[in-house]
C-alpha cells in the first residue's frame with residue numbers, strides 16, 4: 001500500500017503550509033493527484049487519517065481531484081494525453097514523451113482555524 005508513504009509525505013507538506021499560514025488546526029485539504037501515481041482515493045484518505053492522528057491535521061478532510069496525464073512530444077512538440085501504457089505520440093509515432101502533468105501529488109489549497 002504505497003498510499004501510506006504518500007500520505008506521510010503529504011502530511012509533512014500540510015503541516016508546513018498550515019504553520020506558514022498561521023493555522024493551528026487543519027480543516028480541508030484539497031489535493032491534486034496525478035493519475036500516473038495510481039492512487040486509490042479511499043486508501044489515500046484512510047492512510048491520511050491514520051498518519052494525521054495526534055497532529056494538527058487530525059480529522060481534516062482530504063478532497064482529492066484526479067489530474068489526467070499530459071505529455072509533450074520531444075520530437076514534434078505535439079501536446080497529447082497518453083494512456084498509462086502507451087506514451088507514443090499520436091502525431092509522429094515517436095516514444096519521446098515528456099510528461100507535463102499527471103505525475104505529481106500537490107496541495108491545491110488548505111483551510112483551517114487560526115485559533
Ligand SMILES: [Zn+2]
Nearest residue numbers: 073076089092
Ligand atoms: Zn510527435
